Amino acid sequence: MDLQSIKNRFGIIGNSPALNHALNVAAQVANTDLSVLINGESGVGKEVFSQIIHALSSRKHNHFIAVNCGAIPEGTIDSELFGHEKGSFTGAVDSRKGYFETVNGGTIFLDEIGEMPLGTQARLLRVLETGEYIRVGSSKVQKTDVRVIAATNKELLEYTHSGRFREDLYYRLNTVPIRVPALRDRKDDIPLLFLKFATDFADRYKSQPVQLDEEARTTLMNYPWPGNVRELKNIAEQISVLSKEKTITAGELQRFLPENNFNRLPVLAGGASPLSQQEFANEREILYKLFFDMKKDVNELKKMFFDILQNPGMAQHIPVYNDPDNRMPADLKPAMPPVYSNANQQPVILNHNGGDIQHTEAVEESLSIMDKEKELIIKALKKHRGKRKDASADLGISERTLYRKLKEYDIEDL
DSSP states (O other): OOHHHHHHHHTOOOOOHHHHHHHHHHHHHTTSOOOEEEEOOTTSOHHHHHHHHHHTSTTTTSOEEEEEGGGSOTTTHHHHHHOBOTTSSTTOOSOBOOHHHHTTTSEEEEETGGGSOHHHHHHHHHHHHHSEEEOBTOOOEEEOOOEEEEEESSOHHHHHHTTSSOHHHHHHHTTEEEEOOOGGGOGGGHHHHHHHHHHHHHHHHTSOOOEEOHHHHHHHHHSOOTTHHHHHHHHHHHHHHHOSOSEEOHHHHHTTSOHHHHTOOOBOTTTOOBOOTTTOSSHHHHHHHHHHHHHHHHHHHHHHHHHHHHOGGGGGGSOOOOOTTOOSOGGGSSSSOOEEOTTTOOEEEEEEETTEEEEEEEOOOOOOHHHHHHHHHHHHHHHTTTOHHHHHHHHTSOHHHHHHHHHHTTOOOO
């Protein structure tokens, strides 16, 4: 089946290279029994890819079941997947078949595989390697022939390093990886998707479909879409139902876009307008820009203090700043200021004694964006006494992004 036929059959809209590549991989691997790991952010449509693989495989006439591992309590997930015997635990009044038994010969889609408990991961690994499993409360080994397709919005390789996911299971599942692109990486597909959703909702509600003017179209494409296709569909439905006008302007569109993700951007010094999403693709690039702007300002202050130390007479021309509450950062006070030399802009430490500079010592300064970003997040949390909502607002990012950063940098609540 060619690529366009697959798109038509499963209702996939778009023609971005990343999307086409993911679909091609899914079609090529469908006729095998290899395990597949689908990576992608929440809302990109990972389950559709599992359905494509099953529908194009030799198992298409057998059962297909999708299981959300994050929605099943840890105490019952083994029973759900592998079944249990009567009396094996409190509440087990009858024997029960698990999914691996009922879907024998078919395909099981394990969504949010990163949320699976470690004990269940060991059982799953045995099924993948030998096709064998044991019901909870039983000692009898049973066989199954099930193809496993897994999906995650986490970086499982990082989970293996922290001990939250089995490394052997990761490589067993990741036989064929498929990465579904985020909606913000498919900008040209966004207007097409919106038109499809708007038309569908117009048919459902017996109304005329809404349309976007050119400025609204640009606004829609530049919005970051943290909820991906799922969020776009929700926005299209809201506009279709609530908008009184059928031609949507940029101003009208912004009423439906969450402010936390659209307007809360840092502002440059000197009254410059907010940085647009076109200039910076994500919050890390925004922070990168701010760090270097801040560094430039701090370097100028340090140079000023360095000049004062060398020429004490200049002090009378410098405005005096009162600091009764000792709020000025220690590294900016003139007692022992770290400065940059005029020659090569390398950091030095000055030992000052009675107005004379005794010697200088070169210091290695980290220029890692990740280190700076982590440092800024910690400062924001300390400033707001651990309140994530206030800290995220101060940083100019969403609370959801801050939570992800805390996980990424392994920052504990302060």
